Amino acid sequence: MTPIPSDETITVVAIDDDPGDLEILQRHFEDLEGMRVDLHCHSEPAEALAEMLAHEPDCVFIDYLLGAATGVDIANSIRQNGLHCPVIIMSGQGSEKAAVATLHAGAADYMIKDKITPQGLKRALANALEKSRLERSVREHQRRQEKAVLDLTRRNQEVQRFYHTLSHELKTPLAAAREFASILLDGISGPLNADQSQYLGIVKDCCDQMTTQINDLLDVTRLETGKLVVDIHPEDLGGLARQVVRTFESNAAEKSIRMRCEIEDDLPMVPLDRVRVTQVVSNLMSNAFKFTAECGWVVVTARISPDEPGFVEVSVADNGRGISPDHQAHIFERLYQAEKNDFYLKGGMGLGLNICRDLVQLHGGTLSVSSEVGRGSTFTFTLPLERASIASPSANQLETTR
Amino acid sequence: MKKILLVEDDDNILMALTVRLRAAGYDVSVAQDGFSGVQQACRIKPDLIISDISMPAGDGFSVAERVNTAVSTVGTPIIFLTAMKDPDLYERAIQVGAVGFFEKPLDSARLLLAVREALGESA
Numbered sequence: 001m002t003p004i005p006s007d008e009t010i011t012v013v014a015i016d017d018d019p020g021d022l023e024i025l026q027r028h029f030e031d032l033e034g035m036r037v038d039l040h041c042h043s044e045p046a047e048a049l050a051e052m053l054a055h056e057p058d059c060v061f062i063d064y065l066l067g068a069a070t071g072v073d074i075a076n077s078i079r080q081n082g083l084h085c086p087v088i089i090m091s092g093q094g095s096e097k098a099a100v101a102t103l104h105a106g107a108a109d110y111m112i113k114d115k116i117t118p119q120g121l122k123r124a125l126a127n128a129l130e131k132s133r134l135e136r137s138v139r140e141h142q143r144r145q146e147k148a149v150l151d152l153t154r155r156n157q158e159v160q161r162f163y164h165t166l167s168h169e170l171k172t173p174l175a176a177a178r179e180f181a182s183i184l185l186d187g188i189s190g191p192l193n194a195d196q197s198q199y200l201g202i203v204k205d206c207c208d209q210m211t212t213q214i215n216d217l218l219d220v221t222r223l224e225t226g227k228l229v230v231d232i233h234p235e236d237l238g239g240l241a242r243q244v245v246r247t248f249e250s251n252a253a254e255k256s257i258r259m260r261c262e263i264e265d266d267l268p269m270v271p272l273d274r275v276r277v278t279q280v281v282s283n284l285m286s287n288a289f290k291f292t293a294e295c296g297w298v299v300v301t302a303r304i305s306p307d308e309p310g311f312v313e314v315s316v317a318d319n320g321r322g323i324s325p326d327h328q329a330h331i332f333e334r335l336y337q338a339e340k341n342d343f344y345l346k347g348g349m350g351l352g353l354n355i356c357r358d359l360v361q362l363h364g365g366t367l368s369v370s371s372e373v374g375r376g377s378t379f380t381f382t383l384p385l386e387r388a389s390i391a392s393p394s395a396n397q398l399e400t401t402r
Numbered sequence: 403m404k405k406i407l408l409v410e411d412d413d414n415i416l417m418a419l420t421v422r423l424r425a426a427g428y429d430v431s432v433a434q435d436g437f438s439g440v441q442q443a444c445r446i447k448p449d450l451i452i453s454d455i456s457m458p459a460g461d462g463f464s465v466a467e468r469v470n471t472a473v474s475t476v477g478t479p480i481i482f483l484t485a486m487k488d489p490d491l492y493e494r495a496i497q498v499g500a501v502g503f504f505e506k507p508l509d510s511a512r513l514l515l516a517v518r519e520a521l522g523e524s525a
Contacts, residue, residue: 164487168456171485171506172506179508183421183422183510215487
């Protein structure tokens with residue numbers, strides 16, 4: 001226990017309707033060794049409260065029986081008036097009922113008048129002051145925490161708004177650049193030679209890459225703040241996979257990569273967000289293309305999960321350069337790629353796989369990788385066949401804000 | 403020649419789309435904010451409106467609402483463009499009766515298809 005510094009005067013208010021009892025208490029306080037007490041005696045609770053509201057004392061002693069009211073009532077009204085000073089209840093007769101009521105009301109102590117000694121009083125007072133000091137620091141701590149949470153929430157909203165504005169401001173000129181490139185490519189302003197077409201095609205591709213990256217950035221902030229919600233309906237997963245594969249046909253032709261789509265027959269309808277699952281498959285496909293050399297292969301498979309009952313799985317496999325075990329452990333982490341700044345990982349902000357993982361988790365599934373350096377990689381994600389197993393939004397938020 | 407009113411506050415996108423739509427054989431008029439968009443619509447009575455959503459002086463939704471309450475322009479089909487990524491915008495576009503909704507950057511081939519369809523020219 002922290003000893004009360006002797007050079008500090010402790011202000012105490014005592015409320016008792018018996019003047020004799022007050023006098024005894026006053027005498028006890030005068031005898032306290034090493035403690036200077038400035039005692040204010042009151043017989044009227046209302047009067048005492050008025051004084052306490054003007055100057056909050058360090059401690060209050062209240063008689064348990066005060067005319068119509070009890071000491072507990074007074075203690076409650078002290079609290080209701082926003083005062084936090086510790087309250088010690090004194091009782092003429094020791095009654096268990098009174099003691100229990102007292103402690104329930106949050107009093108610091110309960111003393112029986114006949115048994116009060118200067119030593120006992122000093123100990124009770126020191127205890128009450130220490131307890132009150134601790135409570136005050138807890139309250140202060142709580143207040144600071146609440147403020148920190150509030151500040152963070154506000155900051156988060158600011159960041160979110162900033163990203164939205166940023167994305168709008170970036171996409172508008174990008175849209176114009178892309179449109180002019182495509183006007184030229186389409187020959188609207190005259191015929192182009194082969195080189196000109198090729199170069200403008202690159203301009204257009206670069207605009208598309210920037211768009212993807214801006215959208216990824218937005219998705220990450222929305223996942224982080226729990227604002228990304230999946231819109232789930234029963235869908236034809238096989239059809240979705242085939243459709244994504246078709247969009248990669250020109251990439252496949254360009255790099256002479258063989259592409260195959262293996263969809264299991266009789267695949268049931270799967271509850272999913274069409275836009276988001278398309279995004280996941282596209283992202284895995286574009287990674288596969290990025291890391292697979294000319295004349296390699298990319299295979300997309302969709303089937304009932306052989307390992308996990310009640311789930312379907314989609315995998316995108318390639319025979320590209322593969323991912324080393326060190327990297328495998330981290331590739332789903334946000335910004336891992338950007339942090340490493342590794343030639344091996346080749347471009348991008350490192351958001352794509354992180355977004356894929358979170359999107360799959362929002363559906364209640366998992367995304368995993370198996371890979372061998374020099375032999376290729378297989379990314380597999382699962383989706384539950386029943387909506388019931390979909391993770392609750394709060395669980396997701398915990399997961400994504402780690 | 404079918405008349406299209408293009409309402410877009412960004413000069414470059416406005417120019418690019420004008421070039422694109424004129425090349426596709428349409429009579430294109432332009433406005434750069436919601437208010438002049440509505441004025442222009444009442445004056446020229448276009449067959450189709452293509453409008454950006456976030457603009458000064460009246461957004462795309464207000465253009466749709468005003469055009470649909472004016473007797474001379476009621477029922478004009480409208481296609482929205484936006485650089486914002488917000489699912490709520492799509493919902494609102496549907497509510498005000500849009501026949502198309504495109505995120506920027508635009509896929510001009512798809513946009514032209516939607517234009518033809520809205521004008522009842524689908525091949």
